[in-house]
Amino acid sequence: xxxxxxxxxxxxxxxxxxxxxxxxxxxxxxxxxEALGFFERKLSGALGWARANSLFQYPFVTACCGMEYMSVxxxxxxxxxxxxxxxxxxPRQADLLMIVGTINVKQTPVLKRVYEQMTEPKWVMAxxxxxxxxxFYDNYATTQGADRVIPVDVYVPGCPPRPEQxxxxxxxxxxxIRSQRHQLHTVEKSREIEDADEEKKKRFLGKWxxx
Amino acid sequence: xxxxxxxxxxxxxxxxxxxxxGHRGDEVVVVRREQLVDVCRFLKEDxxxxxxxxxxxxxxxxLTYATEATGGGALAxxxxxxxxxxxxxPVEPRYQVAYNLGxxxxxxxxxxxxxxxxxxMKIPTVTGIWRTADWWERYIYDMFGVEFVGHPNLTxxxxxxxxxxxxxxxxxxxxxxxxxxxxxxxxxxxxxxxxGPGGAGVPMSQTHVGRANVDPDAYD
Numbered sequence: 001x002x003x004x005x006x007x008x009x010x011x012x013x014x015x016x017x018x019x020x021x022x023x024x025x026x027x028x029x030x031x032x033x034e035a036l037g038f039f040e041r042k043l044s045g046a047l048g049w050a051r052a053n054s055l056f057q058y059p060f061v062t063a064c065c066g067m068e069y070m071s072v073x074x075x076x077x078x079x080x081x082x083x084x085x086x087x088x089x090x091p092r093q094a095d096l097l098m099i100v101g102t103i104n105v106k107q108t109p110v111l112k113r114v115y116e117q118m119t120e121p122k123w124v125m126a127x128x129x130x131x132x133x134x135x136f137y138d139n140y141a142t143t144q145g146a147d148r149v150i151p152v153d154v155y156v157p158g159c160p161p162r163p164e165q166x167x168x169x170x171x172x173x174x175x176x177i178r179s180q181r182h183q184l185h186t187v188e189k190s191r192e193i194e195d196a197d198e199e200k201k202k203r204f205l206g207k208w209x210x211x
Numbered sequence: 212x213x214x215x216x217x218x219x220x221x222x223x224x225x226x227x228x229x230x231x232x233g234h235r236g237d238e239v240v241v242v243r244r245e246q247l248v249d250v251c252r253f254l255k256e257d258x259x260x261x262x263x264x265x266x267x268x269x270x271x272x273x274l275t276y277a278t279e280a281t282g283g284g285a286l287a288x289x290x291x292x293x294x295x296x297x298x299x300x301p302v303e304p305r306y307q308v309a310y311n312l313g314x315x316x317x318x319x320x321x322x323x324x325x326x327x328x329x330x331x332m333k334i335p336t337v338t339g340i341w342r343t344a345d346w347w348e349r350y351i352y353d354m355f356g357v358e359f360v361g362h363p364n365l366t367x368x369x370x371x372x373x374x375x376x377x378x379x380x381x382x383x384x385x386x387x388x389x390x391x392x393x394x395x396x397x398x399x400x401x402x403x404x405x406x407g408p409g410g411a412g413v414p415m416s417q418t419h420v421g422r423a424n425v426d427p428d429a430y431d
Binding site: 141148 | 370378385388390394
């Protein structure tokens with residue numbers, strides 16, 4: 001399922017767990033590497049499946065979008081169908097921070113603290129234009145988007161967004177979570193391969209620079 | 212209906228009234244600052260007026276009023292304030308403060324108005340008469356910087372204490388921001404240059420006035 005381009009899957013995974021890009025992997029893998037890679041993909045899939053389908057949300061509701069959030073949570077649109085069943089009213093038990101409404105400057109320390117209190121892995125959804133970009137509150141009191149203060153994974157536009165948009169945003173976020181990869185072991189390149197890479201790069205650049 | 216109130220006020224406080232620029236039954240009395248408390252106490256306590264409800268205190272900045280009325284408009288610029296105080300002398304009296312009074316029993320209302328020069332922005336407080344004036348006067352202080360002499364707790368009510376300047380004054384830069392926590396700086400086409408006097412390219416955390424005043428222990 002790929003309706004929309006999903007952004008980089010590494011998302012909120014800490015730097016240390018990032019996989020190196022594919023092209024820098026050595027071509028020849030040992031059987032042990034292959035087995036580990038297989039196991040890694042399976043485990044990543046299982047973890048992604050589990051995480052994507054049990055998103056506990058923390059609703060940071062500050063404004064009128066809260067009405068729409070209630071509508072999304074209630075029976076007619078029912079966010080629980082997609083696994084986002086429980087709103088947790090402590091950030092320590094939540095996976096998904098939903099910023100619902102305008103974030104003004106006075107609230108940014110609170111928002112930042114709530115985000116930092118959440119345990120890893122954590123994701124953030126900006127619900128509505130005010131949380132995404134400040135909306136039409138282009139004034140002295142309003143933060144121009146929550147992403148100026150904390151990282152945001154999914155932006156749901158709309159003033160307020162329709163519940164269908166929120167569900168769509170949640171599914172995009174689930175897609176992102178499912179496609180995250182978790183590294184079991186580190187792949188270290190040997191010294192010779194690194195040197196060869198450098199030389200190749202230099203030759204390539206030199207070809208262009210000498211022209 | 213409120214005309215009778217003005218006539219009454221002319222009888223009892225003839226020195227206090229400057230003018231009565233009412234319009235279509237929406238009566239306004241411009242009063243002198245010195246007699247404000249006397250007038251307010253009379254209006255509240257006299258049974259003929261019975262203005263026990265202070266619905267609102269409002270502030271007005273007339274700095275760009277003339278240019279906006281003639282179609283000039285305020286300059287909504289990022290770096291230049293809406294009005295260059297250095298080049299053009301401000302209109303005087305520049306500020307107005309309006310007290311919207313009402314009577315639930317008598318079903319009439321009246322607006323008191325004060326005119327303030329920008330070099331002497333002090334008003335006696337009316338918190339002793341209406342308790343609700345406490346927050347309204349803090350609001351006017353917060354947004355316009357009018358000082359209410361005798362107010363028990365004249366601090367900012369909406370903006371944070373680190374905020375500098377008074378945002379509803381017309382010479383406050385339209386897109387000036389004073390964030391409390393460091394903000395990420397990234398180019399953004401939709402939202403334009405980042406808020407603040409620096410604009411695009413300058414890290415927002417360095418351009419904002421408020422950053423320098425934030426006590427790091429107050430917000431971790």
